[in-house]
Amino acid sequence: MQNIIRKSYLESVRRNRAAGPSPLLLSRRGGTIMNSMRQAIRLEADAVVVGTGPGGASVGRELAKAGKKVIFVERGRHPERVGNHLSMIKYVDRAGLVYSEEGLNVVRALATGGSTLVFTATACRPPSWLKDKYGIDITYEVNETEEELKLAPLPDELLGPANLRLMSCANELGYEWEPFKKFIDPQKCEQGCSDCILGCKRGAKWTAADYIAEAVRHGAILMNRVRVREAIIEDGRAVGIKGKNAQGTPVEIRGRWVIISAGGMGTPEILQRSGVPEAGQGFFCDPLRMVYGTPRDKGIGTASAPQMSVGTYEHHVEDGYILSPIIEPLFLFGASVGMRKVTALPQWVNYKSILGIMVKIKDDMGGRIDLDGKFSKPLSYDDRLKLDKGTRVAEKILEKAGCEVNDIFYSVDRGAHPGGTAPIGKVVDDNLQTPVENLYVCDASVIPEPWGLPPVLTCIGFGKRLARHLLATKN
Ligand SMILES: Cc1cc2nc3c(=O)[nH]c(=O)nc-3n(C[C@H](O)[C@H](O)[C@H](O)COP(=O)(O)OP(=O)(O)OC[C@H]3O[C@@H](n4cnc5c(N)ncnc54)[C@H](O)[C@@H]3O)c2cc1C
Missing domain, CATH: 3.50.50.60 (FAD/NAD(P)-binding domain)
Structure with missing residues (x-):
C-alpha cells in the first residue's frame, strides 16, 4: 500500500x-x-x-x-509496524491519556484508518430507528458491505475456549449470547491471538x-x-x-x-x-467497564481470545447496555484496575487466566466539545445505573464460569465511541x-x-x- x-x-x-x-x-x-x-x-x-x-x-x-x-x-500518521503496545501508544491520541473535564478517559486513534486501526472489529447493523424515525435507510449499503467484506462470526476454533466458556455459561443462565459478526478474515487470523486492539500485524482485520x-x-x-x-x-x-x-x-x-x-x-x-x-x-461516547474474575481452575483466559467476538445485544433496547468478553491489553490492564482499586493490582499475575466481560452502555447525550481537544462529558445518574446493572449480570456469568464472586474486580470506566x-x-x-x-x-x-x-x-x-x-x- x-x-x-x-x-x-x-x-x-x-x-x-x-x-x-x-x-x-x-x-x-x-x-x-x-x-x-x-x-x-x-x-x-x-x-x-x-x-x-x-x-x-x-x-x-x-x-x-x-x-x-x-x-x-x-x-x-500512516501506520507502520502495528501489533505491539508501542504502536498503539504511537497512534492513539495523546497515548490514550485523554480525559474530559470530569476525568472520563476517551480513546480514539489518529492515523490512516482512524479508530479502526485499534478497533476490535465487531460488525453490528444499525438499529431500525435510524430508518423508522429519521428516514435514513442504509439497508442496501450495509448489506453490500456485509457481502463485500464477508462479515461473519469466527469459527469456534478461532473464538477459543474463553469465549466459548463465557457464552455457554451465559446461555445456561438463560441469556441469549451468540457469536458476533467480525471484520476479520478467518484465513489470516491466528488461533489464540487477541491483538486486534494493538493493530493487526497479520492483515486479518x-x-x-x-x-x-x-x-x-x-x-x-x-x-x-x-x-x-x-x-x-x-x-x-x-x-x-x-x-x-x-x-x-x-x-x-x-x-x-x-x-x-x-x-x-x-x-x-x-x-x-x-x-x-x-x-x-x-454527545455520546458509549462508556464501558470491564468486569474481571479469575476462575478457580485458572484455565485459558480472555487474553487468548479474539476480543468482542461473542456476547449479547439483548439488554440494549430496554436496559441500555451490551455485554461481550474483552480484556484490556496488559499495560493498560494494570493501570486500569489499579486506578479503580489498588488492592486489585496483584491480579496482574493471573493475566493469562482472567476472564473479562465488557459492559458498554448507551449514555445520555451530554457535555460538549471545545476547541483544541478539550471537552466535558459528565456521566448522568442513569448512565451509572446502566453500568451497574450490566455489571451485576456480568458478575453472575463470571461466577457461573467458576470465578469467586468476592474476588471479582473492575477496570476504570472509559469511553471509546465518541459520536452524535x-x-x-x-x-x-x-x-x-x-x-x-x-x-x-x-x-x-x-x-x-x-x-x-x-x-x-x-x-x-x-x-x-x-x-x-x-x-x-x-x-
Ligand atoms: C479500542 C476501540 C475498539 C473499538 N471497537 C469497535 C468495534 O469492535 N466495532 C465498531 O464498530 N467500532 C469499534 N470502535 C469504535 C470505532 O472505531 C469508531 O467509532 C469509528 O472508527 C468512528 O469512525 P469515524 O469515521 O467517525 O472516525 P474516526 O475513526 O475517529 O476517524 C477520524 C479520523 O479523522 C482524523 N482527524 C481528526 N481531526 C482531524 C483534523 N483536524 N484534520 C485532519 N484529520 C483529522 C483522525 O486522525 C482520524 O483518523 C472501537 C473504538 C476503539 C477506540
Whole structure:
C-alpha cells in the first residue's frame, strides 16, 4: 500500500509542477507532502475528505471509484509496524491519556484508518430507528458491505475456549449470547491471538486504511499529518479546507465537495470554526467497564481470545447496555484496575487466566466539545445505573464460569465511541449537509441519538449513501 500511496504523491507532485505552483517535495519517510520553502501548499480536487476513519474512507473510496479526484487529508500518521503496545501508544491520541473535564478517559486513534486501526472489529447493523424515525435507510449499503467484506462470526476454533466458556455459561443462565459478526478474515487470523486492539500485524482485520488504499489505486491522494482547522467559506458556500502540515506549512485544498469526517471529536472542532457553532453541544461516547474474575481452575483466559467476538445485544433496547468478553491489553490492564482499586493490582499475575466481560452502555447525550481537544462529558445518574446493572449480570456469568464472586474486580470506566456531535436533524440534514452549503459531515458525529453499539458498519453505510447522493447531484 505504501508504494501505491508514494506513486500517488509523485503523481500529485507532477500535476502541481505542471500547474505552476512552487515545487512540492515528497517526504523520504513517505508520510506527508511537504514544501521545503514553507510556502502554502495549494491543491484542487473534486472532493476533499478530512479524516480517514470508516466514514471518510467509505465516501472517498466510492467517489474515487466513480472517477472523481479525491484528496484525503489526515491528521495522523500512516501506520507502520502495528501489533505491539508501542504502536498503539504511537497512534492513539495523546497515548490514550485523554480525559474530559470530569476525568472520563476517551480513546480514539489518529492515523490512516482512524479508530479502526485499534478497533476490535465487531460488525453490528444499525438499529431500525435510524430508518423508522429519521428516514435514513442504509439497508442496501450495509448489506453490500456485509457481502463485500464477508462479515461473519469466527469459527469456534478461532473464538477459543474463553469465549466459548463465557457464552455457554451465559446461555445456561438463560441469556441469549451468540457469536458476533467480525471484520476479520478467518484465513489470516491466528488461533489464540487477541491483538486486534494493538493493530493487526497479520492483515486479518479489515481497517478503513484498506478502503483508502483502494481509493488511492483509483487515483485518490492521501496526505498524512495535516491538521485541518476550518472550511473555506465563500459567499456562504464551502469551497475547501485549510490547515497546516507537521512542518507548519499552510495547506489549502479546494474541492467541489467538502466532506468533514474527522470523527466524533475532531469534526465538531472544525465545524465550530466554520460557522456551525451548534456542533459539539452534547454527545455520546458509549462508556464501558470491564468486569474481571479469575476462575478457580485458572484455565485459558480472555487474553487468548479474539476480543468482542461473542456476547449479547439483548439488554440494549430496554436496559441500555451490551455485554461481550474483552480484556484490556496488559499495560493498560494494570493501570486500569489499579486506578479503580489498588488492592486489585496483584491480579496482574493471573493475566493469562482472567476472564473479562465488557459492559458498554448507551449514555445520555451530554457535555460538549471545545476547541483544541478539550471537552466535558459528565456521566448522568442513569448512565451509572446502566453500568451497574450490566455489571451485576456480568458478575453472575463470571461466577457461573467458576470465578469467586468476592474476588471479582473492575477496570476504570472509559469511553471509546465518541459520536452524535453533528446529529442528523439538528446539525446536518438527512443528506448529511450542514447549514453551510456544500459542507458535509460523514462519520459517527451524525448519529442522532444515544448509541451504545459498535458504529463502524453504520459509518460505512453513511459513507456509501453520501457518495451516491453526491454523484447523483448535478452541481
Ligand atoms: C479500542 C476501540 C475498539 C473499538 N471497537 C469497535 C468495534 O469492535 N466495532 C465498531 O464498530 N467500532 C469499534 N470502535 C469504535 C470505532 O472505531 C469508531 O467509532 C469509528 O472508527 C468512528 O469512525 P469515524 O469515521 O467517525 O472516525 P474516526 O475513526 O475517529 O476517524 C477520524 C479520523 O479523522 C482524523 N482527524 C481528526 N481531526 C482531524 C483534523 N483536524 N484534520 C485532519 N484529520 C483529522 C483522525 O486522525 C482520524 O483518523 C472501537 C473504538 C476503539 C477506540
